[in-house]
Amino acid sequence: MALEDLGGETLEGFVLAQTSQGRLPAVPEIVDWGKQLALLLKAVHEAGIAYGDIKSTNIVRVADGSLRLLDLEGAYPIDSKDDPLPPGTRGYISAGRSPGRAPSVLDDIYGVGALLYLLATGAEPSLAADPQNLLKRPLRLLNPAVPPALARIIEDCLSCEGEDRPQSAADLHSEFSKVLPPASPLPVYGQWNWAHADVTSDVDWWSLAKRIGDTLCEASFTLPGDQGVGWVTTHPAGAGIRSRDINAGAAGTVLALAELVSALGEPRHREVLAQGARALRFMPRPKGKPLTGLYLGEGGVAAALLRAGQVLGNEALVQEASSRGFWIADHGFSSPDMMSGAAGRLRTQLLLWDETQDDRHLHDAIAAGDWLLEHVDLHSAGWPMPGGYGSMGGRIFLGYAHGLAGIADALLDLYDATNGARYLDAAAQSVRSLAVTARARAGVGEGTSWPDALDEAVTAPFWCRGSAGICRFLTNAAAHGIECAFALAESAAVSVARGARWSSPVQCHGLSGNIEVLLDVYQATGDPRHNREASCLSRMLLEWASGQGHRLCWPSENGTTLAPDFMVGYAGVAVCLVRLGDPEVRPHLLTRAGFRL
Numbered sequence: 001m002a003l004e005d006l007g008g009e010t011l012e013g014f015v016l017a018q019t020s021q022g023r024l025p026a027v028p029e030i031v032d033w034g035k036q037l038a039l040l041l042k043a044v045h046e047a048g049i050a051y052g053d054i055k056s057t058n059i060v061r062v063a064d065g066s067l068r069l070l071d072l073e074g075a076y077p078i079d080s081k082d083d084p085l086p087p088g089t090r091g092y093i094s095a096g097r098s099p100g101r102a103p104s105v106l107d108d109i110y111g112v113g114a115l116l117y118l119l120a121t122g123a124e125p126s127l128a129a130d131p132q133n134l135l136k137r138p139l140r141l142l143n144p145a146v147p148p149a150l151a152r153i154i155e156d157c158l159s160c161e162g163e164d165r166p167q168s169a170a171d172l173h174s175e176f177s178k179v180l181p182p183a184s185p186l187p188v189y190g191q192w193n194w195a196h197a198d199v200t201s202d203v204d205w206w207s208l209a210k211r212i213g214d215t216l217c218e219a220s221f222t223l224p225g226d227q228g229v230g231w232v233t234t235h236p237a238g239a240g241i242r243s244r245d246i247n248a249g250a251a252g253t254v255l256a257l258a259e260l261v262s263a264l265g266e267p268r269h270r271e272v273l274a275q276g277a278r279a280l281r282f283m284p285r286p287k288g289k290p291l292t293g294l295y296l297g298e299g300g301v302a303a304a305l306l307r308a309g310q311v312l313g314n315e316a317l318v319q320e321a322s323s324r325g326f327w328i329a330d331h332g333f334s335s336p337d338m339m340s341g342a343a344g345r346l347r348t349q350l351l352l353w354d355e356t357q358d359d360r361h362l363h364d365a366i367a368a369g370d371w372l373l374e375h376v377d378l379h380s381a382g383w384p385m386p387g388g389y390g391s392m393g394g395r396i397f398l399g400y401a402h403g404l405a406g407i408a409d410a411l412l413d414l415y416d417a418t419n420g421a422r423y424l425d426a427a428a429q430s431v432r433s434l435a436v437t438a439r440a441r442a443g444v445g446e447g448t449s450w451p452d453a454l455d456e457a458v459t460a461p462f463w464c465r466g467s468a469g470i471c472r473f474l475t476n477a478a479a480h481g482i483e484c485a486f487a488l489a490e491s492a493a494v495s496v497a498r499g500a501r502w503s504s505p506v507q508c509h510g511l512s513g514n515i516e517v518l519l520d521v522y523q524a525t526g527d528p529r530h531n532r533e534a535s536c537l538s539r540m541l542l543e544w545a546s547g548q549g550h551r552l553c554w555p556s557e558n559g560t561t562l563a564p565d566f567m568v569g570y571a572g573v574a575v576c577l578v579r580l581g582d583p584e585v586r587p588h589l590l591t592r593a594g595f596r597l
Contacts, residue, residue, distance in 0.1 A: 006060050006062050006068050007063060008060045008061050008062035008063060008068075009060065009061055010056060010058075010059060010060055010061075010070075011056045011060075011061060011067075011118075011119070012055075012056035012057045014061055015119060015122060018122070019122040019460060019500070019502065020459060021449070021457060021458045021459060022441055022458065022459070022460045022461050022467070022495060022499030022500060023441075023499075024119075024120070024121070024122050024143060024145075025120075027145065027150065029119075030120055030150065031150060031176055032065075033067060033116075033119065034112070034153070034176045035173055035176040035177065037054075037059070037067060037115070038169045038170070038172040038173035038176060039173055040067065040068075041108050041112070041169040042168070042169035042170050042173065044069070044075070045078070045105050045108070045169055048077055048078055049075050049076065049078065050075065050076050050077075050078050050102070050103040050104055050105060050107060050108055051069065051072070051075055051103070052074030052075050052076050052107070052108070053071065053073065053074030053088045053089060053092070053111070054088075054108055054111025054115055055089045055111065055114070055115065055125075055126070056115060056118055056124070057070075057071075058070045059115065074088060074103065076103050077102075078104065078105065088103070088111070090125075090126045090131050091114060091125025091127070091128050091131040091134065092125055092126065093110075093111075093132075094106065094107035094111070094162075095133075095159075095160040096160060096162070104162075105168060105169070106165055106167070108169070109157050109165045109166055109167075109169070110157060110158060112172065113154050113156070113157025113158040113165075114134060114157075114158065116154045117135075120142075120143055120146050120150070120151075120154060121137075121139060121142035121502050122142070122143075122500075122502035123137060124502075126558075127504075128559050129543070129544050129545075129546055129555055129559035130559070131559065132160075135155060137543045139154060139155065141501075141536075142501045142502055143501065144186060153166075153172075153175050153176065156175075157172070189493075189494050189497070189498075189529055189533065190527075190530070190532050191529070191532075200538050200539050200542070201535075203538075203580075204581075205577045205580040206263060206264060206578065206581040208545075208552060208577050209260060209263070209264065209574045209578050210264055210266060211547070211550055212260075212554075212571070212573065212574035212577070213257065213260040213264070213266060213268075213269045213574060214268070214269075214551065215551045215552055215564075215570065216231075216253060216256070216269075216272070216564055216570075216571060216574070217268055217269065218551065219231060219564045220272055220276065223279055223282075227278065227282045228274075228275040228276060228279030228280075228282070229272060229276050229279055230242055230250055230276070230283075231249075231253050231276075231564045233249065233564070233565050233569070234562060234563045234564075235248050235565055235568050237568065242283075244280065244286075244300075244301055245296050246294065246295045246300035246303070246566050246590075247339075247508070247565070247566065247567045247568065248565040248566075248568050248569070249565070250276065250279065250280050250283065251280060251300045251301045251303070251566075252300070252304070252567060252571055252572070253276060254273065254276045254280055254305075254308055255304045255307055255308075255566055255589065255590075256571035256572065256574050256575050257269055257273040257276060257571075258273055258304070258310075258311045259307075259574070259575050259578055259589050260574060260578065261311050262597065263578045263586075270312065273308055273311070274308075274314070277304070277308035277309075277312070277317055280301060280304060280305060281305065281320055283301075289334070290331060292328045292331055292333075292340075292341070292342075292345040293335070293337065293339050293340035293341045293343070293344030293345060294338055294339070294343075294344030294345070294347055294348055294590065295338065295339045295401065295567065296339050296340040297339075297340050298324060298327070299344050299345050299347070299349075300348070301324060302322075302325050302328065302348055302352065303348050303351055303590070305317050305318075305320050305321040305324065306318060306321035306322075306355060306595070307595060309321060310595065318355060318356065321352060322352055322355075322358060322361070325348065325349055325352040325360075325361050325364070326360060328345060328348070329349070329363075329367075333345075333368065333371045334386060335385055336371075336385070336407055337383070337385070337397070337401065337402040337403065337406060337407065338400060338401060338406030338407065339402055339406070342371055342372050343368070343372065343407040343410035343411075344406075345365075346365045346369055346410045346411075346413065347410050347413055347590075347592075349361040349362070349364045349365035349368065350362070350414070351592060351595050353417070354592055354595065354596065355595070362418075365413075365414055365417065366414065366418065366420075368410075369411055369414040369420075369423055372407060372426075373422060373423075376426070377396060380433065380454055382396035382397075382403070382430075382433060382454060383403070383404065383407055395453040395456075396453055396454045397452065397453045397465070398434065398437060398451060398452070398453065398454070398470065399450070399452065399459075399463075399464055399470060400463055400464065400465075400468075400470065400472060400473065401463070401464040401465065401469065401508070402464075402465070403453070403465075404430050404433060404434070405430070405434070405469050405470040405472070405473040405474075406473070407430075408477070409472065409473040409476055411423040411424075412427045412473075412476050412480060413592060415427065415480070416592075427482060428477070428482045428483070431474065431477050431483070431484060431485045432484075434470060434474065434488060435484055437450055437454065438450060438488065439451070439458050441458070441467075441494075441495050441498075441499060446491075447461075447467070447491055447493075447496075447497075447498060448467065448491035448492050448494070448495055449461060449467050449492075450466065450467060452465045452466070460499060460500050460503075460509075461495040461496045461499040461514065462500060462508070462509040462510070462514070463508055463509065463513035463514070463516075464509050464513075465509070466495075467492045467496050467499065468492075468496045468513055471489055471492035471493055471495075471496055471521065472517050472520055472588070475520050475524045476524075477489075478524065479524055489521060490521070493517070493521045493530055493533070496514045496517050497514070497518060497534075497536070500514060501537065504544070504555070504558070505541055505544040505554040505555065505570075505573050506557065506567065506569065506573070507567045507568075507572035507573075507575070508567040509557075510557075511537050511538075511541045511544075512572055512575075513572075513576075514537060515537045515538055515576055515580065516576055516588055518530050518533050518537070519531070519579055519580075519583050520587075522534065522583065522584075523584065523585075531583055534580070534583065535580075541554075541573070546559075553570040554570040554573040555570075556569055575589055
C-alpha cells in the first residue's frame, strides 16, 4: 500500500499539550473540527464503509489546520455479513455495540461524540471510570465555557439510544453548520451555576470515607509470623510492589487509616491500623543510599508510625518513629526537595519534635534548613536538583513536590519553630521569585500558573508541579505577612479550581489534591468562594466512585487501576473526603497542624 507522510500531530497529542498547561481548545476550533470530521466520515460512509475506530490517536491535525483520518484497521463494509474485528477502543465504542456486530454509521457518530467530548473537556474517554457513560461527568460542569448548543450536539452523539443520535454524517455536519455559537461567558469565581454542583450539599462525606476505610481493610493481607498486615500497590509506577513510602506504599495507607480512625473511630479501622503499623515497623529498608524525604523516603515511614502512635495512643510506635528520626539525622543530605530530600526531612523532624519535645529532632531540622540555605541558587533564588535524578538533574523546579514551593514551605515551618529570621527571609525571596515567574493562565477562566521548572512551559495546576502546591505555600506565606503572597495565592486558587477539572481523583495530580488546596485557602481567609469552588470539584470527584455494597474506592489516573495508595490511589481520596466533611476546621494532614489534631 502506498502511504503518504502527513506530518502534523494527532488530536491526542494536541489535547495533551493543552491540558498539560491547564488549557483546552477554543470553542470555534472544536466546532470547525466537528464539521471537518463529519465531512470526512460522509465520504467514507458514501463509499459503503464504516470507519469503526474514531479516537484521538487516529485523527491527525496537519500544518494547515485540517484533519485527516489514519489507521483503517477497524474499517468495515457497512452491509457485510463477515465476522468483524473486535469493536474499537475503550471509551469510544458506541453504547450498545457488542463484539461480533459489525460497526455502523451510528457507531461512527458516537465515536465523533466521544472525540468532541475530549476536545471540549480534556477528559480522555479511554480513561473514564464508566466508559459507556461519559456524560456521567457532565460536559458543562467540566467546562462551563462550552455553549449549550455545542453541548447538545455532543450529548446527542453520545446518546445510548442510536435513534437519538444524528442519523448520518451529513446530518451531523448540518447541525454544526447551522449553529456556530460563541463561547458561554464564564461564571465569576465562587459563583458557579449550581445546577449540577448543589447535589454535594447533602453528601455524607464521612460515610463515604468510612466505606473507603472498609475497602482498605479488605484490601490488606496478613503477613507471616505475626508481622501484621500489608498492601501491594497496583499503580503502574510500581504495580505488584510492597513499598514502604507515603507516595504509593504502606506508609501512605497507614497514614490514611490513622486519619480515618482520628475522625471516625471505627473499631475495624483501628484494628487494621495497628496491624499495618506493626508491619511497617518490620519492613526492611531498601538497599542502596537511603532517601530521607517525606513522600519518598524514610521520613515518610517515621511520620506514618508517629501518626499511628498518636491516634492509637501507642507510645511504642511514637518512640519507634523518634528512633527512625535519629537514624535519619545520621545521614547526609542529597536533594533539596520535599518529596525525597532535605525539605521533607525537615518537616518530618519537626513533626517528631512537636510530639516528643526531644531537641535532637529540632537540631536536625535546623541542620536541614541551614543546608537548604547554603545550597540555594542565588541567581534564581531556587534549588537545583542534583545529578543522579535522571532528567530532573540540574533543573530548578517551582512546584511543591520537587521544587521551590515545598522547600520554602518547610522553611516557614522552621521559622515558626525557631523564630530564625533567615528562614522567613528565604521564604519571602521565594515568593518574590514566584511573582516573577507567574504567568496569566489562558483558556478556561483567569488565574495564575507557573512553569514546571525555570525557563520551561507552563504546567497544569496540580499539587506536585503546578499552581496547587504553589498555592499551598503562598497561602502559608500570606499568613506570615509576606508581601504580595496573598494576591498571588488568590489568583493561583482560580487556576486550581478551573484548570484541571478533567483530571483524575488522586492527591498528587488530581481532584483530591486540588480540593484540599482550595480548603486550605478557605480556612486561611474565611472567604466562602473558595469553599464553593472546592464543592464544585467535589461534584466531579463523586463521579469517579467505584464499588458495590459497602466496598467503595476511587481509581487512579485511569478508570481501571484501583490502588490502595495515598498520593496516587483511593487512600488519599479518603483523606480528602474527611476534610470535605469538616471543611472549616480540619487541616491538611501532612502539616504540623494536621499532626496536632
